[in-house]
Amino acid sequence: MAADLTQDIFLKLVKAIYNYHFTGKFTNFLFTIAVNTCNDYCRKPQQRYEHVDSLQKSDNRPEPIDRVIQNEEAKGIKQKIDALPDMQKDAIILYYYHDMKAKDIAKVTGVNLATVKSRLKQGKDKLKKMFSEEDYFER
Numbered sequence: 525m526a527a528d529l530t531q532d533i534f535l536k537l538v539k540a541i542y543n544y545h546f547t548g549k550f551t552n553f554l555f556t557i558a559v560n561t562c563n564d565y566c567r568k569p570q571q572r573y574e575h576v577d578s579l580q581k582s583d584n585r586p587e588p589i590d591r592v593i594q595n596e597e598a599k600g601i602k603q604k605i606d607a608l609p610d611m612q613k614d615a616i617i618l619y620y621y622h623d624m625k626a627k628d629i630a631k632v633t634g635v636n637l638a639t640v641k642s643r644l645k646q647g648k649d650k651l652k653k654m655f656s657e658e659d660y661f662e663r
Contacts, residue, residue, distance in 0.1 A: 529562060531617075533554075533557055535622060536557050537554060537557055538632050540557065604654045604655070605617065605651070607654070608651070611643050612643045612646055612650065613647065614633065615633075615644050616644065616647045616651075626640045626641055627640075
């Protein structure tokens with residue numbers, strides 16, 4: 525959770541950097557964003573866990589086993605993304621999980637657009653290879 529909050533704080537900082545006035549300390553600006561992000565997280569209702577036997581099937585809700593499978597698949601995807609080099613991992617996360625455009629990623633990371641596109645392609649190719657190797661070993 526700390527890693528997710530840190531990433532959210534960083535993204536909020538990047539989006540709000542243009543609102544920063546050079547009259548005060550930058551650390552105060554950063555800590556204000558961090559405190560507000562953490563407070564927002566603590567105010568959100570926490571996820572409650574129910575006993576499996578008490579769950580009732582509704583038409584629009586997946587079966588509990590399906591949710592478990594989805595969670596496991598998400599963990600596997602996260603592990604594979606974490607195995608990528610940092611530059612490719614950052615590009616993949618910003619593009620797919622934060623819906624940023626390649627040109628925006630280029631601005632945030634300080635590289636040109638072609639470099640971002642290259643990192644995205646290389647990252648996707650490595651992920652495809654990881655998943656195809658996994659399929660091969662499971663057979």
